[in-house]
Amino acid sequence: MIGSANTGDDPADGWFPESVAAGYDSPGGANVPEVVTSVVDVLEDLADGPVLEFAVGTGRIAAPLAGRGVPVSGIELSRAMAARLASKPGGAAVKVTIGDMTTTRLAGLFSLVYLVYNTISNVTTQDGQVDVFRNAAAHLRPGGLFLVEVGLPDLRRLPPGQDIVPFAMTPGAADGGYVGFDQYDIVTQRFTSNHVTVSPDGVGRFRRIPFRYAWPAEMDLMARIAGLKLKHRWADWDRSEFTAESTKHVSIWEAGLST
Numbered sequence: 134m135i136g137s138a139n140t141g142d143d144p145a146d147g148w149f150p151e152s153v154a155a156g157y158d159s160p161g162g163a164n165v166p167e168v169v170t171s172v173v174d175v176l177e178d179l180a181d182g183p184v185l186e187f188a189v190g191t192g193r194i195a196a197p198l199a200g201r202g203v204p205v206s207g208i209e210l211s212r213a214m215a216a217r218l219a220s221k222p223g224g225a226a227v228k229v230t231i232g233d234m235t236t237t238r239l240a241g242l243f244s245l246v247y248l249v250y251n252t253i254s255n256v257t258t259q260d261g262q263v264d265v266f267r268n269a270a271a272h273l274r275p276g277g278l279f280l281v282e283v284g285l286p287d288l289r290r291l292p293p294g295q296d297i298v299p300f301a302m303t304p305g306a307a308d309g310g311y312v313g314f315d316q317y318d319i320v321t322q323r324f325t326s327n328h329v330t331v332s333p334d335g336v337g338r339f340r341r342i343p344f345r346y347a348w349p350a351e352m353d354l355m356a357r358i359a360g361l362k363l364k365h366r367w368a369d370w371d372r373s374e375f376t377a378e379s380t381k382h383v384s385i386w387e388a389g390l391s392t
């Protein structure tokens with residue numbers, strides 16, 4: 134049976150309510166020390182004064198970065214996610230504002246605004262993504278940097294007539310099971326990530342999250358609309374070269390040196 138439990142989640146927390154926030158920091162995936170350290174190393178290197186994380190979440194990155202002495206602020210939509218931050222090492226130093234990264238404007242200017250872990254794709258319209266770039270630019274001092282980390286859509290795995298790309302399947306044995314697949318609409322550039330989790334007693338949960346993909350070239354145009362210019366495009370946090378085989382990019386745009 135696939136059903137949704139009555140979790141008491143607050144709809145204002147969007148796709149990251151209490152029931153998701155509670156498990157978000159479980160070890161694994163992007164939440165392992167090697168991955169976090171590789172991200173924080175780069176951000177610390179780029180920071181030249183206060184920094185701002187858009188969609189700061191539970192502080193997976195912001196807390197350790199603040200722990201290194203970098204002044205970090207964050208904007209986050211979900212109170213449930215943000216509530217985890219203060220109890221982490223370094224987290225109490227992060228200044229979090231509950232708001233929407235497309236519109237929320239903090240006082241002051243920053244040396245770096247960053248938006249990691251595919252979260253630009255959580256904004257599901259082109260106008261909204263342009264607003265993210267514009268809002269990032271509005272927070273940057275001259276010469277400041279806007280960094281985005283985002284995966285590339287797996288469209289090369291779509292034969293004609295097919296719109297689904299599976300990305301995970303674990304057998305539903307005694308421990309339960311998990312099936313994950315993306316479903317693309319290549320006309321609107323929207324896609325959904327679909328997660329079916331089955332507990333050992335056979336009860337299932339189906340979670341479907343909407344996204345919008347944009348190619349790096351489209352993001353360069355969004356940056357240009359916002360008055361930013363591409364400075365670096367890497368394939369990953371190791372600063373390796375971005376190529377036709379890259380599955381993600383870490384891109385950095387720079388604010389003009391004259392205002």
Ligand SMILES: C[S@@+](CC[C@H](N)C(=O)[O-])C[C@H]1O[C@@H](n2cnc3c(N)ncnc32)[C@H](O)[C@@H]1O
Pocket residue numbers: 146147148149187188189190191192193194208209210211214232233234235249250252255256
């Ligand atoms: C995948 S998590 C990433 C959290 C954190 N940046 C990290 O790297 O672990 C996505 C986060 O983006 C937040 N989010 C989504 N859309 C947002 C928006 N428009 N403004 C602010 N936060 C948003 C969600 O609530 C969630 O906490």
